[in-house]
Amino acid sequence: MKPPRFDYLQPETVDEAVAALAEYGSEAKILAGGQSLIPLLNMRLATPAALVDLNRVQGLAGIEATPSGLVTGSLVRQAALLAWAKAQPAWRVLAEAISHIGHPQTRNAGTVGGSLVHADPSAELPLLFVTLGGRAEVEGPSGRRAVEAQDFFQFLFTTALSPQEVLTAIHWHALPPRGGAAFAEFSRRRGDFAVVAAAAVVRVDEEHRISGARLGFSGMGPVPQLVEIEPYLAGGAWSAEGAASALAELVAGLDPPGDLAASPEQRRRLARVLGADVLARAYQRAVAVSDSDREGR
Numbered sequence: 001m002k003p004p005r006f007d008y009l010q011p012e013t014v015d016e017a018v019a020a021l022a023e024y025g026s027e028a029k030i031l032a033g034g035q036s037l038i039p040l041l042n043m044r045l046a047t048p049a050a051l052v053d054l055n056r057v058q059g060l061a062g063i064e065a066t067p068s069g070l071v072t073g074s075l076v077r078q079a080a081l082l083a084w085a086k087a088q089p090a091w092r093v094l095a096e097a098i099s100h101i102g103h104p105q106t107r108n109a110g111t112v113g114g115s116l117v118h119a120d121p122s123a124e125l126p127l128l129f130v131t132l133g134g135r136a137e138v139e140g141p142s143g144r145r146a147v148e149a150q151d152f153f154q155f156l157f158t159t160a161l162s163p164q165e166v167l168t169a170i171h172w173h174a175l176p177p178r179g180g181a182a183f184a185e186f187s188r189r190r191g192d193f194a195v196v197a198a199a200a201v202v203r204v205d206e207e208h209r210i211s212g213a214r215l216g217f218s219g220m221g222p223v224p225q226l227v228e229i230e231p232y233l234a235g236g237a238w239s240a241e242g243a244a245s246a247l248a249e250l251v252a253g254l255d256p257p258g259d260l261a262a263s264p265e266q267r268r269r270l271a272r273v274l275g276a277d278v279l280a281r282a283y284q285r286a287v288a289v290s291d292s293d294r295e296g297r
């Protein structure tokens with residue numbers, strides 16, 4: 001099908017984009033990589049009066065590592081961030097996650113910001129954003145504001161942004177000292193959206209005891225779900241049995257959807273398996289970082 005008619009605007013600055021959105025009220029949509037929006041237009045599931053194309057706006061495509069983390073412009077292509085992260089040992093978890101997003105063609109066009117604002121409940125980058133932590137920079141008619149990662153996703157395909165706001169940049173928290181992270185997902189075919197995905201961050205002390213842990217899932221609810229794994233693991237050495245029993249309890253408390261891809265019970269089982277995998281690998285990576293820090297001293 002062809003999309004309905006719409007006005008097409010090509011602002012060259014964020015201010016112009018905000019003004020264009022304001023002109024149309026909630027009837028305009030931002031166009032970034034178009035990998036989610038264009039299919040919705042073609043299927044007439046979205047019928048905006050205007051598209052505000054961000055692709056000519058300068059300054060939204062930077063990737064910058066800082067001491068506290070990573071700042072990516074909203075228009076950074078998923079493929080560009082994947083290529084960058086593959087060469088950065090500290091950010092390998094980003095490469096691990098992005099390599100599961102769609103196909104090379106979709107990653108060449110699809111943007112980091114578009115993936116976050118689209119807020120698909122199975123998407124990889126929203127899960128990482130919530131698990132690593134960070135904040136989004138947003139500009140709208142009332143100026144700039146920051147939205148913390150845990151407040152960004154509100155419901156299925158719904159974020160804290162108003163229709164008149166532009167996501168300009170994403171700040172991703174760096175891993176903690178002596179920290180490791182890992183990502184895994186199950187999808188029915190390579191390139192499909194995940195049925196369930198899991199991401200973990202684990203921190204260890206100098207004796208390799210776990211001193212912090214974060215674990216998140218996508219595909220287990222309307223938004224990425226963080227579970228309170230830390231109290232179960234902190235203070236001890238890694239124990240696969242301990243992690244399995246913590247996961248059994250925590251995952252039983254989630255209320256995943258059932259659909260053609262998987263029943264709620266199949267999703268819970270996947271979450272237990274993937275959760276154990278990412279926790280174990282994040283722990284191993286944290287231990288490796290801790291040991292190499294010690295050798296470097």
Ligand SMILES: Cc1cc2nc3c(=O)[nH]c(=O)nc-3n(C[C@H](O)[C@H](O)[C@H](O)COP(=O)(O)OP(=O)(O)OC[C@H]3O[C@@H](n4cnc5c(N)ncnc54)[C@H](O)[C@@H]3O)c2cc1C
Binds near residue numbers: 029074112166
């Ligand atoms: C075949 C195929 C397979 C795919 N597989 C996956 C997958 O496995 N995992 C996955 O996560 N995604 C997948 N996708 C989706 C892909 O990652 C999209 O690129 C992404 O969801 C949206 O990014 P985009 O830049 O294309 O945004 P667009 O499609 O241009 O926009 C998406 C939405 O975000 C809004 N938006 C975009 N940028 C901004 C901004 N800066 N500020 C405010 N609003 C904004 C738009 O208005 C729109 O509502 C797939 C897509 C295709 C076509």
